[in-house]
Amino acid sequence: MRALHHFNGGVHPPEHKCESTLRPIQQPPLPEKLVIPLHQHIGNSAKPLVEAGDTVLKGQMIGKAEGYVSGAIHAPTSGKILSVGHESVPHPSGLKDLCIVLEPDGLESWIDLQPLDPLNMDPSTLRNRLRDAGVVGLGGAVFPSFIKLNPGTGKRIKTLVLNGAECEPYITCDDMLMRERAREIIEGAAVMRHMLHAEEVVIGIEDNKPQAISAMREAAGQSMEVVAVPTIYPGGGAKQLIRVLTGIEVPAGERSTDLGVQCFNVATAASVHRAIRYGEPVLSRIVTVTGNVRNPGNFEALIGTPMDHLIDQTGPLEGSTGAIMGGPMMGFDLPSTAVPVVKATNCIIVKSDALFPKKPQPMPCIRCARCAESCPADLQPQELYWFAKAGNFGKAQEYALFDCIECGCCSYVCPSHIPLVQFYRYAKSEIWAQEREKKAADLARIRHDLRLERIEREKREKAERLAQKSAQAKTAENSQPEQK
Amino acid sequence: MNSPYLAQSSSVAQIMVKVLLALVPAIAAYVWFFGPAVLVTIALASATALALEAVMLKLRKKPVKPYLLDGSALLTAWLLALSIPPMGPWWMIVTGTAFAIVIAKHLYGGLGSNPFNPAMVGYAVLIISFPVQMTQWLAPLSIAQSHLDFMSQIGYMFFHALPQGAQLDAFTSATPLDTLKTQLHLDRPMAAIMSMPVYGAIGGTGGQWVAAAYLAGGLYLLQQKIISWHVPAAFIATIFIASGAFHLIDPAHHASPWFELATGATMICAFFILTDPVTGPTTPRGKLIFASGAGFLTFVIRTYGGYPDGVAFAVLLMNICVPLIDAYTQPSVFGKKK
Ligand code: SF4
Ligand code: SF4
Numbered sequence: 176m177r178a179l180h181h182f183n184g185g186v187h188p189p190e191h192k193c194e195s196t197l198r199p200i201q202q203p204p205l206p207e208k209l210v211i212p213l214h215q216h217i218g219n220s221a222k223p224l225v226e227a228g229d230t231v232l233k234g235q236m237i238g239k240a241e242g243y244v245s246g247a248i249h250a251p252t253s254g255k256i257l258s259v260g261h262e263s264v265p266h267p268s269g270l271k272d273l274c275i276v277l278e279p280d281g282l283e284s285w286i287d288l289q290p291l292d293p294l295n296m297d298p299s300t301l302r303n304r305l306r307d308a309g310v311v312g313l314g315g316a317v318f319p320s321f322i323k324l325n326p327g328t329g330k331r332i333k334t335l336v337l338n339g340a341e342c343e344p345y346i347t348c349d350d351m352l353m354r355e356r357a358r359e360i361i362e363g364a365a366v367m368r369h370m371l372h373a374e375e376v377v378i379g380i381e382d383n384k385p386q387a388i389s390a391m392r393e394a395a396g397q398s399m400e401v402v403a404v405p406t407i408y409p410g411g412g413a414k415q416l417i418r419v420l421t422g423i424e425v426p427a428g429e430r431s432t433d434l435g436v437q438c439f440n441v442a443t444a445a446s447v448h449r450a451i452r453y454g455e456p457v458l459s460r461i462v463t464v465t466g467n468v469r470n471p472g473n474f475e476a477l478i479g480t481p482m483d484h485l486i487d488q489t490g491p492l493e494g495s496t497g498a499i500m501g502g503p504m505m506g507f508d509l510p511s512t513a514v515p516v517v518k519a520t521n522c523i524i525v526k527s528d529a530l531f532p533k534k535p536q537p538m539p540c541i542r543c544a545r546c547a548e549s550c551p552a553d554l555q556p557q558e559l560y561w562f563a564k565a566g567n568f569g570k571a572q573e574y575a576l577f578d579c580i581e582c583g584c585c586s587y588v589c590p591s592h593i594p595l596v597q598f599y600r601y602a603k604s605e606i607w608a609q610e611r612e613k614k615a616a617d618l619a620r621i622r623h624d625l626r627l628e629r630i631e632r633e634k635r636e637k638a639e640r641l642a643q644k645s646a647q648a649k650t651a652e653n654s655q656p657e658q659k
Numbered sequence: 660m661n662s663p664y665l666a667q668s669s670s671v672a673q674i675m676v677k678v679l680l681a682l683v684p685a686i687a688a689y690v691w692f693f694g695p696a697v698l699v700t701i702a703l704a705s706a707t708a709l710a711l712e713a714v715m716l717k718l719r720k721k722p723v724k725p726y727l728l729d730g731s732a733l734l735t736a737w738l739l740a741l742s743i744p745p746m747g748p749w750w751m752i753v754t755g756t757a758f759a760i761v762i763a764k765h766l767y768g769g770l771g772s773n774p775f776n777p778a779m780v781g782y783a784v785l786i787i788s789f790p791v792q793m794t795q796w797l798a799p800l801s802i803a804q805s806h807l808d809f810m811s812q813i814g815y816m817f818f819h820a821l822p823q824g825a826q827l828d829a830f831t832s833a834t835p836l837d838t839l840k841t842q843l844h845l846d847r848p849m850a851a852i853m854s855m856p857v858y859g860a861i862g863g864t865g866g867q868w869v870a871a872a873y874l875a876g877g878l879y880l881l882q883q884k885i886i887s888w889h890v891p892a893a894f895i896a897t898i899f900i901a902s903g904a905f906h907l908i909d910p911a912h913h914a915s916p917w918f919e920l921a922t923g924a925t926m927i928c929a930f931f932i933l934t935d936p937v938t939g940p941t942t943p944r945g946k947l948i949f950a951s952g953a954g955f956l957t958f959v960i961r962t963y964g965g966y967p968d969g970v971a972f973a974v975l976l977m978n979i980c981v982p983l984i985d986a987y988t989q990p991s992v993f994g995k996k997k
Contacts, residue, residue, distance in 0.1 A: 182993070188665050344665070414993070426994030503664040531664045536725060538671050539771030544941040552993045557941055558985075575992045583663030590669045591771075597661050 177377070177402055180422040182415050184551040185407040186584045188344050188504065190383065195347045195463050195471040200355055202475055203488050209251055209277045209479030210515040211237070212264045216311040217318045218244030223275060229256045234286040234456055237275055240306055246319045246518075247309040251458040251477035254279040265482075265500045265514040267507040274515070277479065288454035298324070298370040301451060308450035309457045309518075314338060314349075314413075314440030315501060317519045320447065323439070324370045326432045333435040334421055335373035337364055337444055339380040339387065340404060340411030343502025346522040348461040349441050351473045353380065353387035357394035360441045363448030364399060371437055375399075378441070379416045381406040408504060409582040413438045415551055427552075427578040442521075462520050464488070467495045467527035480516045482509070482523050491525065499524040503531065504583040538591040546585035546595060552578050556585035560595050563602035568609070571602050579603075671770075675730025677885050681876035682737055682931065688872040689745070692865030693797045696812040697745035700752055701737055703816075707756040708736035715765040731770050735759050738778035738931060742924060742971070743785060744796045746831075749817050751792055755781035775978045776938045782971040794967060798832035799865035802856040835863035836923045837967040839914060849911050853918075862921025870926040877930025889946035890939065891929040897954030898925060905962070919958070924970040928957070932970070938978045945981075945988040953977045 214220040221238030231237060231250040238248030255278045262274040293301055302321040311317040326332050337360070341349040353360060364376050376399040380388050383406040392401045404410055404419050414425050417436050425431045431438060439447075442461065449455040458477060462485060465471035469490030476485055482498065499506040500520055509523075524530075546556035554575055562571035579599050586595045689697045712732035716723045739755055759781030767773040786793045797803075807815065807830055811822045821827065833841065835857050842852045852858075859867045880886045903916035919925060924932070933939060933950055940949045953973045960969025 186667070188667075418993075424994040424996065427992075429994070499662075499664065501662075504662060506662050506664070508661070526664070534666050535670065536722070538725065538729060539769065541671055541674075541731075541771050541936050542939070542941050543674070543936040547941060553990055554992060555941065555989065574989070575995075578992050578994075587663050587665055588667050588669070590667075590671050590674055592666060592670070594661060596663065 177400060177420065179402070179404065180419050182410075182418045182551050183553055184549045184584060185410065185415075186549050186587050187406075188408055188587060190406075191345045191465070192347050192350070192383070195345070195465040195473060196350060198470070198472045200351050200461055200473045200475055201488065203480065203485055205252065205279045205281060206477075206480050206484040207278070208257065208481075209254075209279065209477060210262050210481065211248060211251070211275045211277060211479035212262075212515065212517055213238045213248055213273045213275065214264075215248065215317060215478070215518040216246035216309075217316065218242070218246070220273065221245060221248045223259050223273070225256045225259065225275060227256055227258045230254070230280075231256060231277065232284050232286045234288070234458060236307065236456070237277075240309075240319075244319060244322065246311045246317075247307050247456070248275070249309055249456040249458055249478075250277060251479055252277070252279045253282050253284040263510055263514050265509055265517060265520065269510040274479075290454050291451050293366045293451045294369050301366065301370055304454075305447060305450055308446075308455070310443065310446050310450050311457070311518055312440055313442035313446060313457075313460055313518060313521070314411075315505075315519050315521055316413075317517075320439065320443055323432075323437060324367060326371055326437065330432055331435060332371040332373045332432060332437050333375065334437075335364065335368050335371055335376045336413075336417055336420055336436060336438040337376065337378040337399075337441050338411060338413060338416050338438055339378055339384075339391065339441040340416050341384070342381060342406070342408045342411035343504050343506075343522075344408070345465050345524050346463050346502050347465075348463045348473055348521050350384045350387050351463075352442055352445060352461050353384070354390050356445055357387075357390040359445040359448045360391070361394045361399065361444075362452065363444030363446070364439075366447055366451050367439060367444060373437070377402055377420050379404045379420050381410060408584070409551055409580070412551065412580060412582065414580070427575070457518060460516070460518060460520065462516055463522040464525075465522065466498070466525035467492050467530055468525050476516045476520075478516060478518060482512045482514055482516060482520075485516070485523065486512055486525060492527070494527045494529065496526045496528060498526060504587070505581065534592045534594075537593045540589075540591055540593060543590060545588045545590065549584040549588045551582060551584060552580055554579055556595050559602075560593060560598050563598040566605075568602055568606050572606065576602055576606075671729045671731070674885055675734050677883055678734055678880065678931065679730065679737060681879050681885075682741070682873075684875050685741070685869050685872035685927070688865075688869045689741070692799050692801070692868060693745055694800055694807075694812065695809050696797060696816070697740070699813055699816060700743070700745050700747065701740040703749060703752050704736035704740040704756045705733055707753050708732040708760050711757055711760040712765075715761060715769070719765065719769065721769065726770065729770065732760060732764075735764065735777045735781075738927070739781045741927060742778065742782045744793060744831075746795070746797055746812055746816055747792055748815075748819060751785060751789055754788075755785045758784045771937055773937060774981065776932060776935050776974050779932065779971045779974045779978075783975060786966060786971070794833060794837060795827070795831045796834050798830055799857070799863070802864055803830045803832075832857060834923065834967055835866060836961060840967070843912060849914065853914070861917050867921045870921045873926035873930055877926070880930060880934070886930065886934040887943070887946065889943055890934045890950040893947045893950035894929045894933055894954040894957075895920060895925070897951040898958050901955055901958040913962070919961070923961070923968040925957070928953070928970045928974065932974055933977075938974075938981065940981050940984045940988065942985060942988040942990060944990070945984040948984050948988065949977050949981065952980065 219241040222241045225237045233253045235250045236247050237250050240247045257276040257278050259275050261271040264272045305321040310320045368376050378401045382403040395401050423434050446457050459475050462476045463473050464485045474485050498509045498512050558574050583596050716726050759777035763777035763780035764773050814820050861867050899916045902919040905913040956973035957969040
């Protein structure tokens with residue numbers, strides 16, 4: 176048995192997970208159209224490879240990864256491209272983004288799939304495959320996986336951690352995936368272990384998912400260790416899980432690979448498996464649809480499926496007040512439920528006033544330090560709040576504002592109902608804006624200096640040319656008499 | 660709305676109500692051993708506090724209802740009322756409460772912003788301004804030569820009038836701590852002092868039971884996670900160790916450490932006054948330093964100072980240090996442990 180470690184803080188919000196685990200993962204009917212954003216991952220937006228009017232096959236690449244940190248985008252089914260343009264996407268900003276709109280033809284005609292036999296292959300070939308298959312972290316961070324599977328020369332990865340903790344209330348997509356497709360996850364983890372040359376694979380699952388744990392244990396056999404970790408939010412944060420399983424604390428701004436650990440979500444492992452063994456790119460993901468609906472459940476939704484379409488399958492109820500993407504602790508309000516499912520969509524929660532009552536008016540901070548006790552990053556939220564509110568961003572940074580993972584524990588426990596996390600988001604964005612401004616100003620100053628220098632140089636060159644000319648003229652003059 | 664969408668169902672008002680509730684056993688013990696006058700003091704202080712709180716909120720253009728209902732003014736009133744002699748004149752109670760609410764709380768920015776514990780500011784103002792009235796405590800009923808009925812007590816508080824033939828000395832007495840100080844001054848041996856009727860088995864007659872009731876209320880607050888163990892533990896331990904050391908060295912002039920814990924304001928301070936979050940440090944290490952400092956100062960003032968109890972000044976002195984303590988006891992951040 177592995178000795179488990181502990182991180183400070185954390186909270187126990189009501190779980191609300193049972194509601195959506197009553198039924199197996201469902202396959203929704205094909206929607207009338209799919210809206211596929213080109214920017215579904217961390218890094219550069221993919222470059223569209225199709226135009227309106229093109230027909231595409233299921234699995235065909237329709238957006239090419241641009242630059243190193245980026246991900247490819249594929250047609251989730253066969254059909255016709257209706258348009259390439261700006262559409263509403265699920266993003267907290269509510270801004271529109273470039274999307275490809277696809278009308279399915281219902282034929283599901285696939286491209287030619289090219290399975291690989293990974294364990295005899297060079298990791299770099301496998302990484303290229305994952306890049307082209309658009310495999311990104313499906314836990315919500317959507318960072319391109321092939322980059323994380325490249326530890327860099329000279330770095331040894333001791334432990335590969337698979338994250339099946341799924342600590343946020345309401346979300347059950349990983350739970351259901353582990354119950355039903357444990358094999359795929361374990362196979363994917365084996366590929367990842369091969370790519371990283373990792374010594375061991377440890378799979379952490381919160382102990383409120385006994386069925387997932389036993390399914391995963393059965394699939395893993397002796398090859399990998401499935402560990403039940405205590406249920407506490409945010410125990411599924413990568414850093415918190417790494418801490419619990421290995422005792423290692425990864426500081427903010429450092430990569431866990433430097434400390435010999437790499438961590439992936441279980442769903443990512445499953446998509447690695449499919450991309451390598453079957454050649455299937457990421458075309459769908461499991462999405463929990465829950466909250467104020469009649470039959471909450473999990474759906475294997477094609478990327479680009481309008482969320483309405485999924486909510487309709489669950490039977491919406493009266494009194495809905497919009498929806499959240501993600502969990503209730505870290506998720507965000509959707510601009511509308513018409514936006515499409517993207518690779519980051521792990522959960523859609525339909526809100527109602529009964530489920531999420533309005534918070535009372537904030538009272539002043541009484542310095543009770545409940546926030547500090549609950550903070551998994553060991554910060555002093557009450558001090559950060561004070562500095563953020565006063566616009567004292569330097570002090571906020573001194574008190575490690577950027578170590579805040581925005582988990583929301585502090586706001587959750589605050590008896591004064593202060594929206595603490597909002598203050599931190601605000602402070603962070605202000606600091607970023609200031610830094611951008613400063614960079615822009617620096618750039619402008621450099622440009623200005625360069626311009627002055629250029630003008631100087633041109634002047635100098637002009638003067639030199641003139642001097643030369645006159646010198647030449649002189650020599651010419653001097654030589655002239657000879658010619659005469 | 661923004662994440663997190665969930666909130667624990669706790670509120671400032673809930674916390675304050677629990678603290679008030681935790682004071683009830685001590686109030687009951689108080690009434691049992693010293694008579695009901697304390698209830699009048701509490702009622703008067705409460706009414707004054709709420710009225711002034713409302714006026715100040717209006718003046719500061721704050722929403723009156725949520726702030727008035729947060730219970731913080733009421734708690735200040737109760738703590739002050741429990742710290743002063745139970746049958747003090749009405750104007751003294753009103754003056755102390757007014758100082759606590761208007762000056763110590765609202766002029767410093769109201770709930771959450773005041774650096775000094777309001778109840779202790781009220782107490783300090785009273786003990787400096789009215790030293791005579793502030794040392795006229797009711798004698799425990801069991802040892803008083805005579806006692807006033809409830810109506811006469813009220814009469815005394817509001818009209819300074821005693822019934823025919825009643826003597827003030829007959830039903831008031833100095834506190835056990837005060838008595839100890841004066842008696843030691845008169846060079847009486849410790850054993851003889853401790854056998855005086857104002858002393859009970861551990862602390863003062865009656866008073867020791869009130870202290871026990873504060874302890875019980877404090878344990879309830881610990882169990883409810885309203886307060887953390889750091890402050891009471893450090894405060895009590897420091898007083899115990901300091902007085903214990905002196906008692907060992909010079910038992911003729913220093914009462915036993917148990918006596919120090921069971922008398923005066925030790926218990927109410929440990930669990931109800933020093934634990935005020937607003938005026939205390941927020942870090943665990945800071946709490947230990949803060950409460951130890953207060954414990955040590957309490958002991959020093961009790962032993963060498965001119966005032967009957969050291970608690971109020973100890974608390975106020977430590978309040979000044981809070982920003983410094985907080986700044987120097989920041990815990991290390993996740994992943995950056997030294
Ligand atoms: S929990 Fe809220 S009231 Fe308590 S210290 Fe933190 S911010 Fe202040
Ligand atoms: S949101 Fe930030 S400050 Fe608040 S508990 Fe989480 S990490 Fe700590």
